[in-house]
Amino acid sequence: MILLKLCGVVLVLMSGLCLGVYASSRLRLRAESLRQLLTAVAAIRTQTRYGDELLGTVLLKAAGNAGQKTGSFLRAIAQALQSDRFLSPKEAARLALEKFSPCLALTKADAHAVLFLMEKLGCMQRKPQENYLELVELELTRLLRQAEEDAEKKGRLFSYGGACGGLLLVILMV
Amino acid sequence: MKKLEEVADYLPPRLRAFFRRQNFFQPVSELRLRADCPLNVRLGSVDLLYDGIENEAYFCTAEEIEQFMRAALQNSYYAAEHMLKSGYFTLKGGHRVGIGGRAAVEDGRITGFSAVRSINIRIAHAHALADVDFVRYLCDEGQKLYSTLVVGPPLSGKTTFLRSLAHFASSGLHGVRPMQLGLVDEKSEIAGLCGTRPAFDIGWRTDILDRCPKCEGMLQLIRNMAPELLVTDEIGGPKDAEALCEAVRCGVRVLASAHANDLSELCLRPLCRQILLDGGFRRVVELKGWPAAGQVQAVYELPGKRRLQ
Numbered sequence: 001m002i003l004l005k006l007c008g009v010v011l012v013l014m015s016g017l018c019l020g021v022y023a024s025s026r027l028r029l030r031a032e033s034l035r036q037l038l039t040a041v042a043a044i045r046t047q048t049r050y051g052d053e054l055l056g057t058v059l060l061k062a063a064g065n066a067g068q069k070t071g072s073f074l075r076a077i078a079q080a081l082q083s084d085r086f087l088s089p090k091e092a093a094r095l096a097l098e099k100f101s102p103c104l105a106l107t108k109a110d111a112h113a114v115l116f117l118m119e120k121l122g123c124m125q126r127k128p129q130e131n132y133l134e135l136v137e138l139e140l141t142r143l144l145r146q147a148e149e150d151a152e153k154k155g156r157l158f159s160y161g162g163a164c165g166g167l168l169l170v171i172l173m174v
Numbered sequence: 175m176k177k178l179e180e181v182a183d184y185l186p187p188r189l190r191a192f193f194r195r196q197n198f199f200q201p202v203s204e205l206r207l208r209a210d211c212p213l214n215v216r217l218g219s220v221d222l223l224y225d226g227i228e229n230e231a232y233f234c235t236a237e238e239i240e241q242f243m244r245a246a247l248q249n250s251y252y253a254a255e256h257m258l259k260s261g262y263f264t265l266k267g268g269h270r271v272g273i274g275g276r277a278a279v280e281d282g283r284i285t286g287f288s289a290v291r292s293i294n295i296r297i298a299h300a301h302a303l304a305d306v307d308f309v310r311y312l313c314d315e316g317q318k319l320y321s322t323l324v325v326g327p328p329l330s331g332k333t334t335f336l337r338s339l340a341h342f343a344s345s346g347l348h349g350v351r352p353m354q355l356g357l358v359d360e361k362s363e364i365a366g367l368c369g370t371r372p373a374f375d376i377g378w379r380t381d382i383l384d385r386c387p388k389c390e391g392m393l394q395l396i397r398n399m400a401p402e403l404l405v406t407d408e409i410g411g412p413k414d415a416e417a418l419c420e421a422v423r424c425g426v427r428v429l430a431s432a433h434a435n436d437l438s439e440l441c442l443r444p445l446c447r448q449i450l451l452d453g454g455f456r457r458v459v460e461l462k463g464w465p466a467a468g469q470v471q472a473v474y475e476l477p478g479k480r481r482l483q
Contacts (some may be wrong), residue, residue: 018446048252051253051254052251053253054248054250054253055248055250056248056249058250081248081249083247085183085184085244085248086186086187086241086244086245087250088244089249094393121249122247122249122250122251122252123244123249123251124251125250125251125252125255125258125285125286126252126255127285129251129252
């Protein structure tokens with residue numbers, strides 16, 4: 001009986017801790033995704049400034065510069081654009097977000113920034129597009145700073161909170 | 175009809191379906207889309223307006239024009255910026271798309287279009303010449319093509335005619351002696367280069383400078399590729415005369431086109447008169463746009479403007 005109770009206590013404690021760690025890792029993942037998106041935007045800006053390649057190819061190249069998950073997200077947008085020429089980048093991004101949002105850990109505000117990026121991407125000439133991408137970079141940088149702060153402050157809090165929550169539950173149950 | 179299909183691929187689904195339902199009795203030469211206006215199709219000299227009176231009604235929407243632009247430019251306006259500044263871009267296959275709408279102006283120069291309201295798609299046709307008898311008037315005793323200027327009003331088939339002559343000269347067809355050709359295709363219409371492959375047969379002896387300014391392109395070809403015949407479209411700018419003179423001085427013959435109803439009208443334009451005098455042209459071909467594009471109205475010998483045909 002005592003052994004069973006001990007097992008229960010350990011399980012509750014572990015679950016609380018895991019929940020806390022998971023929540024904290026999502027915060028870190030969000031920051032990482034935003035960092036990769038920023039790298040991709042910088043790559044898009046360079047390639048549309050100097051190159052003559054089509055948006056699909058530009059996105060594929062930017063996907064190569066970004067990390068694995070963000071890369072897959074950008075690749076999905078590029079493939080959607082290449083397979084349906086009437087699809088706008090914003091529509092393609094919305095479809096890709098539906099699929100990739102959970103694994104990128106993006107918030108609503110982040111998704112909004114991504115859609116803002118895709119709304120006019122490719123539909124402007126070089127100079128205005130460069131200014132537009134700079135604006136998007138500023139917004140993404142702001143979100144990244146916020147995400148990093150959250151990961152720093154709330155990350156530890158969530159881990160400890162999870163463990164403490166588990167402990168509290170054990171005490172209450174005992 | 176294959177050429178029309180190339181363009182239809184870029185049309186928004188509703189318009190494409192409408193287009194495929196129509197039974198055109200002649201090849202379509204031009205397609206005009208204007209926001210909130212009836213579709214306008216040109217078949218040779220016949221102008222069809224789909225306003226619901228004589229023909230089935232079809233009104234284009236601003237959204238459809240935006241869709242077409244997006245599909246045609248593949249969401250990459252920046253890649254076609256240099257062409258958009260001049261109010262056009264070229265589709266795969268050499269079809270020229272002219273655009274109208276609200277222009278974006280900076281320092282008094284058009285830098286692009288902020289809102290496109292009308293579109294004019296000109297369908298490029300391969301060698302449509304029904305009669306090639308006139309070719310003998312364009313060759314010297316050695317069967318080499320003289321420097322020739324092709325003159326005609328819009329839609330008279332100047333580009334198609336140039337393309338055909340270039341093909342004849344490059345491949346040595348219809349009694350023309352084969353020549354090394356240098357083609358400056360500023361608007362990517364004559365050869366319709368897609369990647370490294372031309373959309374039209376312009377012969378094996380042709381070197382192409384695609385989307386390159388005419389004057390610079392002509393001089394560069396003369397210096398680097400040693401052509402015997404230079405081919406270019408729509409001359410008439412101030413720098414063109416200079417580049418043509420340089421070509422003549424280098425012993426290169428020129429095949430070019432210019433906008434004008436006829437030779438006398440062309441001579442009224444000082445720059446064109448200058449080009450005729452200095453450009454070393456020995457023949458002028460006048461085209462008429464009816465009953466079909468590319469019909470030869472007259473061939474003149476220069477100097478003297480003696481009519482040969």
